[in-house]
Amino acid sequence: MAVRAGIRRSGFGENSEAIFLTQGYAYESAEQAEARFIEAGEDEFIYTRYGNPTIRMFEERMAAIEGTEDAFASASGMAAVHATLMSVLSAGDRVVSSRALFGSNLFILQNVLPRFGVDVALVDGTDPEQWKREIRPGTKAVFLESVSNPVLEVIDIKFVCELARKHGALAIVDNAVSTPVFQDTLRLGADVVIYSATKHIDGQGRCLGGIVLGTSDFIRKVLEPFQKHTGAAISPFNAWVMLKGLETVELRCNAQADSALALAMKIDGHPKCRRVIYPHLPNHPQHEIAISQMTKGGTVISIDFEGGKEMAFRFINALKIIGISNNFGDAKSLVTHPATTTHQRLTPEFRSELGIGAGLVRISIGLESSADLEKDIEAALDAA
Numbered sequence: 200m201a202v203r204a205g206i207r208r209s210g211f212g213e214n215s216e217a218i219f220l221t222q223g224y225a226y227e228s229a230e231q232a233e234a235r236f237i238e239a240g241e242d243e244f245i246y247t248r249y250g251n252p253t254i255r256m257f258e259e260r261m262a263a264i265e266g267t268e269d270a271f272a273s274a275s276g277m278a279a280v281h282a283t284l285m286s287v288l289s290a291g292d293r294v295v296s297s298r299a300l301f302g303s304n305l306f307i308l309q310n311v312l313p314r315f316g317v318d319v320a321l322v323d324g325t326d327p328e329q330w331k332r333e334i335r336p337g338t339k340a341v342f343l344e345s346v347s348n349p350v351l352e353v354i355d356i357k358f359v360c361e362l363a364r365k366h367g368a369l370a371i372v373d374n375a376v377s378t379p380v381f382q383d384t385l386r387l388g389a390d391v392v393i394y395s396a397t398k399h400i401d402g403q404g405r406c407l408g409g410i411v412l413g414t415s416d417f418i419r420k421v422l423e424p425f426q427k428h429t430g431a432a433i434s435p436f437n438a439w440v441m442l443k444g445l446e447t448v449e450l451r452c453n454a455q456a457d458s459a460l461a462l463a464m465k466i467d468g469h470p471k472c473r474r475v476i477y478p479h480l481p482n483h484p485q486h487e488i489a490i491s492q493m494t495k496g497g498t499v500i501s502i503d504f505e506g507g508k509e510m511a512f513r514f515i516n517a518l519k520i521i522g523i524s525n526n527f528g529d530a531k532s533l534v535t536h537p538a539t540t541t542h543q544r545l546t547p548e549f550r551s552e553l554g555i556g557a558g559l560v561r562i563s564i565g566l567e568s569s570a571d572l573e574k575d576i577e578a579a580l581d582a583a
Contacts, residue, residue, distance in 0.1 A: 205259030276395020290316030297324030360388025
């Protein structure tokens with residue numbers, strides 16, 4: 200499915216998917232244009248902000264992989280999150296979310312939604328009692344990252360989604376860290392699944408993109424009207440890059456996760472590390488949930504250094520192979536310091552509540568030799 204699902208061929212019979220770099224489409228008559236605007240058929244397009252053959256191939260391929268009825272692609276992962284929440288929620292509605300989130304997700308929940316009269320409740324996603332207390336009758340939506348960025352908390356998706364369903368709330372899961380390779384989020388109960396395609400789906404640091412997956416009714420009747428009129432459309436070229444990325448996503452993610460586990464096990468217990476965080480390490484607080492939900496532990500490791508920011512910076516600056524950047528899921532290994540980059544706008548107190556201390560470092564493991572990465576990390580630990 201990752202290689203062949205959703206393929207549309209033109210009359211030329213091309214083997215590789217075509218890039219339809221067009222913003223509009225021509226009609227044979229005024230009557231045909233009128234009919235298409237009333238109701239477009241399966242392969243009838245109006246405007247690339249609404250749909251495009253290359254984009255549709257990407258959407259259908261992702262839906263086939265994820266097992267959903269439909270999908271809608273967007274300009275970025277954050278455009279996907281924003282559109283999903285804004286298309287679902289209205290003034291007076293209530294959304295309950297885990298608090299350990301990527302910085303931009305937190306911004307939408309803490310700064311954007313409340314401005315429009317949405318009641319937002321943030322909970323410790325690892326505490327079942329807090330979910331039980333806050334998800335109550337009248338809750339419109341529940342939002343969570345299945346594995347949080349960057350502290351790698353793992354949430355019991357089945358439990359939360361069952362609780363959401365009990366109260367009639369839509370369960371929305373951002374699955375970017377877990378990847379579509381390692382976790383069947385739909386089977387665990389999610390109604391809507393979101394990916395930043397910028398991460399593992401492209402996987403090579405080239406393009407921005409996002410995608411929302413769910414039922415046909417949700418995608419076409421709830422999300423699509425918001426998306427096509429507010430304009431956060433993915434470009435056909437970026438959608439084509441994502442199609443090419445999907446051809447190798449399983450190979451890449453498996454290799455990266457194997458390296459990540461080996462490296463996490465190697466550095467776990469190092470005297471300079473207060474803790475090494477990786478979902479499939481036995482000492483991870485949610486290890487049992489992680490191994491029940493994810494076939495592998497993912498491609499990201501986080502390290503909390505005893506010596507705070509100074510030691511973390513010495514470690515980062517000593518790395519020779521692993522590059523400094525704020526992306527993850529790339530073929531190149533990357534390191535970032537969340538407290539001063541992706542989560543720097545949060546108050547020190549809130550960062551502390553989330554476990555994002557001055558010594559926390561996130562490493563996204565790429566496709567370089569695991570042995571080379573091990574030497575690089577060990578040398579940087581010595582320098583730290």
